[in-house]
Amino acid sequence: MLEVKQLKTQIDTNEGVVKAVDGVSFTVEAGQTVGIVGESGSGKSVLAHSIMQLNPVPPTFYPEGEIIFEGKNLLNLSERELRKIRGNEIAMIFQDPMSSLNPVFKIGDQLVEAVLTHQKMSRQDARARAVELLTDVGIPDPERRMNDYPHQFSGGMRQRVLIAIALACNPKLLIADEPTTALDVTIQAQILELMRDIQKKYGTAIIMITHDLGVVSQMADKVLVMYSGRIVEEGSVEDIFYRPSMPYTWSLLRSLPRLDAEAHERLINIEGQPPNLVSPPKGCNFHPRCPFSTEQCLEVDPELTVRGDGHFAACILSGQEFDSEKKRMEFADKKGVPQ
Amino acid sequence: MLKKKRNLLAAGILLLITLMTITASWWLPANALEINSTERLFSPSGEHWFGTDHFGRDIFAQTIVAARVSLIVGVTVALIATILGTITGLIAGYYKKADFIIMRIIDGMLAFPSLLLALALVAALGGSVTNIIIALSFSFWPVMTRIVRSAVLQINSVQYIEAAKTSGISDPVILTRYLLPNVLSPIIVQGTFIFAKAILAEAALSFLGVGVEPSTPTWGNMLQEAQIYISIAPWFSIFPGIAIVLTVLALNMLGDGLRDAFDPHAKSTKKTKRRRGTKQKYAA
Numbered sequence A: 001m002l003e004v005k006q007l008k009t010q011i012d013t014n015e016g017v018v019k020a021v022d023g024v025s026f027t028v029e030a031g032q033t034v035g036i037v038g039e040s041g042s043g044k045s046v047l048a049h050s051i052m053q054l055n056p057v058p059p060t061f062y063p064e065g066e067i068i069f070e071g072k073n074l075l076n077l078s079e080r081e082l083r084k085i086r087g088n089e090i091a092m093i094f095q096d097p098m099s100s101l102n103p104v105f106k107i108g109d110q111l112v113e114a115v116l117t118h119q120k121m122s123r124q125d126a127r128a129r130a131v132e133l134l135t136d137v138g139i140p141d142p143e144r145r146m147n148d149y150p151h152q153f154s155g156g157m158r159q160r161v162l163i164a165i166a167l168a169c170n171p172k173l174l175i176a177d178e179p180t181t182a183l184d185v186t187i188q189a190q191i192l193e194l195m196r197d198i199q200k201k202y203g204t205a206i207i208m209i210t211h212d213l214g215v216v217s218q219m220a221d222k223v224l225v226m227y228s229g230r231i232v233e234e235g236s237v238e239d240i241f242y243r244p245s246m247p248y249t250w251s252l253l254r255s256l257p258r259l260d261a262e263a264h265e266r267l268i269n270i271e272g273q274p275p276n277l278v279s280p281p282k283g284c285n286f287h288p289r290c291p292f293s294t295e296q297c298l299e300v301d302p303e304l305t306v307r308g309d310g311h312f313a314a315c316i317l318s319g320q321e322f323d324s325e326k327k328r329m330e331f332a333d334k335k336g337v338p339q
Numbered sequence B: 001m002l003k004k005k006r007n008l009l010a011a012g013i014l015l016l017i018t019l020m021t022i023t024a025s026w027w028l029p030a031n032a033l034e035i036n037s038t039e040r041l042f043s044p045s046g047e048h049w050f051g052t053d054h055f056g057r058d059i060f061a062q063t064i065v066a067a068r069v070s071l072i073v074g075v076t077v078a079l080i081a082t083i084l085g086t087i088t089g090l091i092a093g094y095y096k097k098a099d100f101i102i103m104r105i106i107d108g109m110l111a112f113p114s115l116l117l118a119l120a121l122v123a124a125l126g127g128s129v130t131n132i133i134i135a136l137s138f139s140f141w142p143v144m145t146r147i148v149r150s151a152v153l154q155i156n157s158v159q160y161i162e163a164a165k166t167s168g169i170s171d172p173v174i175l176t177r178y179l180l181p182n183v184l185s186p187i188i189v190q191g192t193f194i195f196a197k198a199i200l201a202e203a204a205l206s207f208l209g210v211g212v213e214p215s216t217p218t219w220g221n222m223l224q225e226a227q228i229y230i231s232i233a234p235w236f237s238i239f240p241g242i243a244i245v246l247t248v249l250a251l252n253m254l255g256d257g258l259r260d261a262f263d264p265h266a267k268s269t270k271k272t273k274r275r276r277g278t279k280q281k282y283a284a
Helices: A043-052 A079-085 A107-118 A125-134 A156-165 A183-200 A214-221 A237-242 A245-255 A317-334 B002-028 B059-094 B096-110 B114-125 B129-156 B157-168 B171-208 B219-229 B234-262 B270-283
Strands: A002-013 A016-028 A033-037 A059-069 A090-093 A173-176 A205-210 A222-227 A230-235 A305-308 A311-313
Touching: A002 A043, A002 A245, A016 A043, A016 A059, A016 A230, A033 A043, A033 A214, A043 A059, A043 A090, A043 A173, A043 A205, A090 A156, A090 B157, A107 A125, A107 A156, A125 A156, A156 A183, A183 A214, A205 A214, A214 A237, A222 A237, A222 A245, A230 A237, A230 A245, A245 A317, B002 B059, B002 B234, B059 B096, B059 B129, B059 B171, B059 B219, B059 B234, B114 B129, B114 B171, B129 B171, B157 B171, B171 B219, B171 B234, B219 B234
Parallel strands: A033 A205, A033 A222, A090 A173, A173 A205
Antiparallel strands: A002 A016, A002 A059, A222 A230, A230 A311, A305 A311
16 A cells, blocks of 8 residues: 655755665555654654655655555655645654644644545534544543643543544554653553554554554554664564564664563663764664674675565674574673673 | 733723723814914913913813824734734745745845834835825834744744644645634734834824824824923923823833733743833833
């Protein structure tokens, strides 16, 4: 349904051209959930905005690649045609529910507006539809809540309203840009639950962008790991969590706090900073921070290679080499030997 | 509490002046503005509360009638400058390319002091109420454009604008339903200040002799006529002067009050006091 091919998104800044998305390819099938994980600055949000064509042009430009949605290349559509797709076929929800609603209008009016933007129906029908949407996202007493202003809703409730607005036109694809980051942990679980229910009911495909590996493990059919504007590993949840084949993915998983850890154990972090995207390092982008880097990593820029059924990783180490390196490193951790 | 009283007082003064001006034709004696050579330059008395001028006309009646022109100029200039400034400010804040062009024009206009610009325009157009309104609107709207633009830029980066774009809402709807209502409070506050500044500017222009034609009574014209009699008939200058100060002061106080009411962050009393102090100096 959605096919991104070798997409490059670059941003012209005073310091030079930022290669925010650098040759990303992936597909999303109808009804599928694709999780995109990566740390801040890895290009996740720029990728999402590229799909929606919401990056300001200029300074953003797309030197290469295609974004094919239902047979149409979104990069070639006019602003008018894009508006017909935005909200109607592809909807998006954002990180911060507190600032994503217009504070001066009742949420009922905002829902009705979302419904009427793409569908021809009477205001009364639109209101009925709005109440139905609010019921679907689990807002109690929706008829009365229609007349409330955004500030009268809690964060979790606002995220529900935003999901309702996103669903107003029955989109085929929902892009969720860190939908739970700004919420309490208990509310996070509820929102994820809600998104799963909605997906079942509406058959919507979801792109879930997050830096929270827990969210991805619960939701995704397919996981893409992004690092410095590229996809460095792609696979099922099992592949990524149990058989990571790229040192970055492995380091990410290792840095998660564990419940069975000893109290005095320190959290493991990934040394260093994400690379400067204006002038990325030579060779593999991850080599300055990679615990297994070799001379070769300075020269070879690894491509995604097959590691299993639907499992791809970008690293020069083969599966076996990587396993033995991991064992060595884990052994060293246990003994407390500094790396 | 004190601030609340101040705002009420300001609103009360404005209401009183407006009501007196509107109803003037019903209760002012018909001959109040007639020339009466036997009653020239009388000092204030029971019969002539504010005294009389060099033609024997009642100054109280003149002050009231003059308020009509001054207020009409103020209101119209405030409205025109606000509407023009809001439209250009919204466009400049939202469209990057238009921003460049509009802001360069605005910068050019702001390079002139607004009174000087108005002076030059009136000199070119000729003095009449309409021309004064055109000149003053023209010299006051750049400030409004700047304020609206900066408010729009602030709001533009808030997520609900992006969310609106994401749901395919068109630009005109975003401009009118998302941006405009959210920048309304600085517009109203600035509009009030423009109202006050326009009254002051009209008086200044008339006083300089390039404003409304001398036959029309305005506060500025009265001051202009009174200046040669200031040593023998000070009341002739004092009362229109008081009218100007009172109106402008009330408007500025109201503007400050509105700003405090709209902006919860500016509620520190210290700041307000300092601001009001400078305004008073300016008005006087």
